[in-house]
Amino acid sequence: MLILGIETSCDETSIAIVKDGKEVLSNYISSQIAIHKEYGGVVPEIASRHHIKNIATILEESLEQAKVTLDDIDYIGVTYAPGLIGALLVGVSFAKGLSYGKNIPLVPVHHIKGHIYANLVENNVEFPCIALVVSGGHTNIIYIDENHNFTNLGGTLDDAVGESYDKVARVLGIGYPGGPVIDKMYYEGNPDFLKITEPKVDGYNFSFSGIKTAVINYVNKMKMKGEEFAPVDLAASFQGTVVDILCKKVLKACAEKNVKQVIIAGGVAANSLLRSELKRRGAEQGVEVSYPSMKLCTDNGAMIAAAAYYKLKKGYVPEKNLTLNGIATLPIDKEIETQL
Ligand code: KG4
Ligand code: ZN
Numbered sequence: 001m002l003i004l005g006i007e008t009s010c011d012e013t014s015i016a017i018v019k020d021g022k023e024v025l026s027n028y029i030s031s032q033i034a035i036h037k038e039y040g041g042v043v044p045e046i047a048s049r050h051h052i053k054n055i056a057t058i059l060e061e062s063l064e065q066a067k068v069t070l071d072d073i074d075y076i077g078v079t080y081a082p083g084l085i086g087a088l089l090v091g092v093s094f095a096k097g098l099s100y101g102k103n104i105p106l107v108p109v110h111h112i113k114g115h116i117y118a119n120l121v122e123n124n125v126e127f128p129c130i131a132l133v134v135s136g137g138h139t140n141i142i143y144i145d146e147n148h149n150f151t152n153l154g155g156t157l158d159d160a161v162g163e164s165y166d167k168v169a170r171v172l173g174i175g176y177p178g179g180p181v182i183d184k185m186y187y188e189g190n191p192d193f194l195k196i197t198e199p200k201v202d203g204y205n206f207s208f209s210g211i212k213t214a215v216i217n218y219v220n221k222m223k224m225k226g227e228e229f230a231p232v233d234l235a236a237s238f239q240g241t242v243v244d245i246l247c248k249k250v251l252k253a254c255a256e257k258n259v260k261q262v263i264i265a266g267g268v269a270a271n272s273l274l275r276s277e278l279k280r281r282g283a284e285q286g287v288e289v290s291y292p293s294m295k296l297c298t299d300n301g302a303m304i305a306a307a308a309y310y311k312l313k314k315g316y317v318p319e320k321n322l323t324l325n326g327i328a329t330l331p332i333d334k335e336i337e338t339q340l
Contacts, residue, residue, distance in 0.1 A: 001312075003074065006095050029300050075105050113307045117309075121303070134268035137160050155204075162267050165179040251278075
């Protein structure tokens with residue numbers, strides 16, 4: 001089964017062609033990071049304009065790389081939620097046009113499910129498993145059973161992990177996106193420099209706002225006093241605290257649910273400390289931890305094609321007139337209610 005995956009929810013325009021949810025024939029990603037960098041974050045209007053400008057060429061490139069034509073495509077998977085509304089609409093409208101024009105059934109894909117299924121492209125994942133979802137907009141611990149039914153065990157009560165990385169980065173003056181830079185700075189700084197109190201949050205919920213504020217308050221205090229400080233120490237203390245909390249909660253969920261497999265999903269899955277620490281601590285508990293390769297951690301079309309494949313396998317029947325309720329704002333816990 002050949003699926004064309006389209007992703008335009010934020011600042012990456014990507015189109016991929018994936019065979020049977022596993023074999024990536026092409027995964028063309030056009031990143032707009034360099035364009036948005038100078039504004040310190042993604043400017044929605046500019047993002048939409050670049051998607052429009054590039055998407056048709058990206059389709060051509062992707063088909064060429066995969067050495068197929070639209071006539072070979074069985075289904076089109078497209079990110080329909082959540083994300084920037086204007087950006088999503090470019091991908092969805094383009095997908096609808098292709099679908100009508102070439103009579104190819106359309107499969108709407110939730111962006112976070114795309115990140116989760118990115119794990120199945122390259123790795124053999126045992127079910128049931130626990131998915132740790134860590135992105136710019138989400139932080140969730142999700143239980144997935146053998147039949148791919150999802151249960152949300154908990155999520156953030158305030159900021160998402162990626163969001164707090166980006167906010168801390170802004171205060172430290174290291175630009176956008178903050179995650180990859182803070183990740184590098186961790187190894188140059190002292191993680192014990194700033195003692196950050198771990199927020200008391202019940203169950204599998206999280207709170208990152210206080211951790212972010214602890215760093216921001218320290219920076220403001222030092223600036224007010226006119227004293228020097230080393231940003232690497234703050235970056236290290238922040239990352240150390242965040243990764244510790246994520247690891248503890250995920251492994252607690254594994255113990256309680258008797259799960260032996262964890263997958264990490266979302267942009268923050270690229271974090272080197274989260275990958276190594278969760279793997280190390282998981283091994284002590286007999287838990288296997290896997291994550292996608294770096295290219296599949298960023299927003300990309302291949303993960304959307306893979307998620308569309310598993311949605312179809314689970315019995316999704318493409319609709320002729322896709323209405324897409326909840327486009328742009330639908331969080332993963334609401335999407336889970338549909339169980340497809
Ligand atoms: O999944 P994603 O590409 O976009 C959303 O769907 O939200 O995630 C983007 C987020 C950004 O907040 C970025 O700072 C973060 O992922 N990120 C990282 C790393 N690479 C990207 N955070 C921590 N460490 C990284 N290495
Ligand atoms: Zn994403």
